Amino acid sequence: MKRNVILIGFMGTGKTTVGSRLKTRLNWVHIDTDREIEARVGMSIPDIFSEKGEAFFRDKETEVLKDILTQEEQIITTGGGIVLRDENARLMKDGGLVVALFATPEEIIRRVKHDKQRPLLSGDVEERVKRLLMEREGKYDFAPLQIDTSDKTVDEIVDIIVQACTVNGCV
Ligand code: S3P
Numbered sequence: 001m002k003r004n005v006i007l008i009g010f011m012g013t014g015k016t017t018v019g020s021r022l023k024t025r026l027n028w029v030h031i032d033t034d035r036e037i038e039a040r041v042g043m044s045i046p047d048i049f050s051e052k053g054e055a056f057f058r059d060k061e062t063e064v065l066k067d068i069l070t071q072e073e074q075i076i077t078t079g080g081g082i083v084l085r086d087e088n089a090r091l092m093k094d095g096g097l098v099v100a101l102f103a104t105p106e107e108i109i110r111r112v113k114h115d116k117q118r119p120l121l122s123g124d125v126e127e128r129v130k131r132l133l134m135e136r137e138g139k140y141d142f143a144p145l146q147i148d149t150s151d152k153t154v155d156e157i158v159d160i161i162v163q164a165c166t167v168n169g170c171v
């Protein structure tokens with residue numbers, strides 16, 4: 001297995017928080033696909049969505065993912081919609097240990113309610129989260145490691161991932 005940990009999950013499931021703690025634990029590089037897209041395009045995610053459109057963003061997402069996965073010893077955090085393309089799922093499965101984080105709809109809504117950086121949640125946040133969760137049902141299931149974050153601390157989640165990584169030979 002390639003020596004990368006790839007965190008996937010719906011918006012607000014804690015990918016970024018877990019990713020930065022994992023970085024400290026494994027002493028690997030932490031790369032976030034959204035931040036990489038912003039750097040390459042020179043625009044924020046909300047601006048990319050409003051000025052260039054979602055299809056452009058999704059193309060960039062695949063491009064960035066491919067490039068990142070040529071390297072190893074990375075914690076890769078991803079945007080919640082990266083699983084929408086089967087090609088991305090294939091790339092990730094071949095690119096390292098894929099870990100899916102989950103949280104209850106209530107917990108997700110609580111975490112993202114006041115956030116203005118997520119264009120797909122503009123308007124009625126509760127309604128948007130519930131609809132997108134429904135549309136994306138099953139999309140994160142290809143990950144060999146699935147973690148429900150609702151009842152766990154960040155350190156507990158990181159322990160589970162490091163343990164799985166050791167067993168799978170990725171650290
Ligand atoms: C998206 C999730 C966002 C970001 C973009 C689209 C999605 O990332 O990539 O706003 O489609 O779920 P986070 O999951 O980090 O919020």
